[in-house]
Amino acid sequence: MRVRGFFGVWLTAAGGNLGDGLALAVFPLLATRLTDAPALVAGATLARTLPYAAAPLVAGALVDRTNRRLLILGANLARGAAALALCAALLTDLGSLGALYAAAFLIGLGETFADIGTSALVPAVVGRDRLDQANSWLQGTESTLNEFVGPPIGGALILGGTALAAGGIAGAYLLAAAGMLLLRGAYRPARSAPATVRADIADGLRFLWNHRVMRTLALMVTVMAACWSAWMAVLVLYVVAPGPVGLNSVGYGALLSALAVGGVAGSFLTVLVRRGLGLRWVLGGDVVTSVVLLGAPALTADPWIIGCATFVGGLGSGMWNVTVRTLRQRLTPDELLGRVGGASRTLGWGAVPLGAALAGLVAETTGPRLVFALAAAGTALMIVPVFRVLTPSALADHEPAPRPTAAVD
Structure with missing residues (x-):
């Protein structure tokens, strides 16, 4: 799809969903290296998905208050930083369930902000008359990387070491951040008057x-x-x-x-x-x-x-x-x-x-x-x-x- 700026949006979606697919496989496998208790292993998935239902209302309000490009950039940098911190903890033998849960939660929280922000950004980039084509590409990319490509690569990476797997997740999210650096301009929605987040x-x-x-x-x-x-x-x-x-x-x-x-x-x-x-x-x-x-x-x-x-x-x-x-x-x-x-x-x-x-x-x-x-x-x-x-x-x-x-x- 040849629309100026869309490649940056697509690259952000591709990197973010690759990271999500990697995390989908890596976090439960990493948890099994740290504990054999089923409930604690499941806790890794719970920590990552907890923000999905708890955070979207606040995330949506902030998306409508700020420069959406910078918010998406920040969310992906934060996800990359969380994965890098986990990688460092694993390399220095400081890896623990607490570190895993914290990284998983922050990555899930960042995903919520990034996904809502990207959906709100797309109309300003491609125009409302080309939304069908843009969303087809984005949804197809999401399904491919999140469900097909990411999980098997994540499973392969963890065979090379837990730190390598965490580093791979970080790299994917930093790639997503790079996509927003390719997009120029300030994408801040117009606001009629100041209001509280609750309002x-x-x-x-x-x-x-x-x-x-x-x-x-x-x-x-x-x-x-x-x-x-x-x-x-x-x-x-x-x-x-x-x-x-x-x-x-x-x-x-x-x-x-x-x-x-x-x-x-x-x-x-x-x-x-x-x-x-x-x-x-x-x-x-x-x-x-x-x-x-x-x-x-x-x-x-x-x-x-x-x-x-x-x-x-x-x-x-x-x-x-x-x-x-x-x-x-x-x-x-x-x-x-x-x-x-x-x-x-x-x-x-x-x-x-x-x-x-x-x-x-x-x-x-x-x-x-x-x-x-x-x-x-x-x-x-x-x-x-x-x-x-x-x-x-x-x-x-x-x-x-x-x-x-x-x-x-």
Whole structure:
């Protein structure tokens, strides 16, 4: 995509998601080198993901108060510094679970700021008429590096030493910071009057709730995130032996890879499919593909059918992510992009632990098949707002928000 400045944004997304993919594999493996207690090993993932639901509202408010380019630069430098500090601790035999948890938390916190900031920055860089193409590239890059490239490289790096793995994570985040150095100009949103952070957050929540299309999309994301989380929480019990499907760990990995492959393909196909079918059918199509994904294990234990359903679900998910992000950027005024993005992220990530917890309770008493059936049924209900609220006329009524203030050199 040839737009001045977009390469810097893409490089930042590429470096950041490579680092996230590395951390996804390295932190749990590193924890196993420091302890054999399962709960403490899981603590590494908890520390990294805790900011996902706790920090987005504040992060969004700060994104709308500052130069977004510098905020993203600072967030990635902070992530790189946290990984370098962990690397130094490991090299000097000062590595501990406390150091690992602290680095993981800071990296997760930085990710929250960087992701919300990048999403808010993109419209000012590429213009609102090219958001589809830009988001397709960014989402495809995110899925590829976060799910395919990063984890296996992270696993290979840790074989060379824990400090080397931490250093690799740091290098990826410093590459992300370099992307913002290539982008010129000050990307500071216009503000009407000074306000407290609390008031800013309230303004973002108010806009999201009062905007019928945005509110509907946010609630759909929340429900579907809970359903997907429930599916993922008990999937391993169902598909890995001695579960009914009977796969081994390699087969389980291949199943998850089918989901990721579908997501990458969907990301890059979004523009083509949207032009051919229209916006509403892209959104409705993801609801249908998600029902296929979530419901297939409730109906069969055939690994090939479940694998195909998983690919189809990933395909729809990739299109959904690009489409919803683009809609949010087009329908939200520039000065509110961070706060609305933060509020939406809070709802989506907040639903993840709820879905997993409910899935565990249901599976404990009735088995995982009912979890899959309930998740599919809950997602199927989302077809109602697609046809009652997200109509062509409703979407057409919402003209793109005014073009963001151009960068000032």
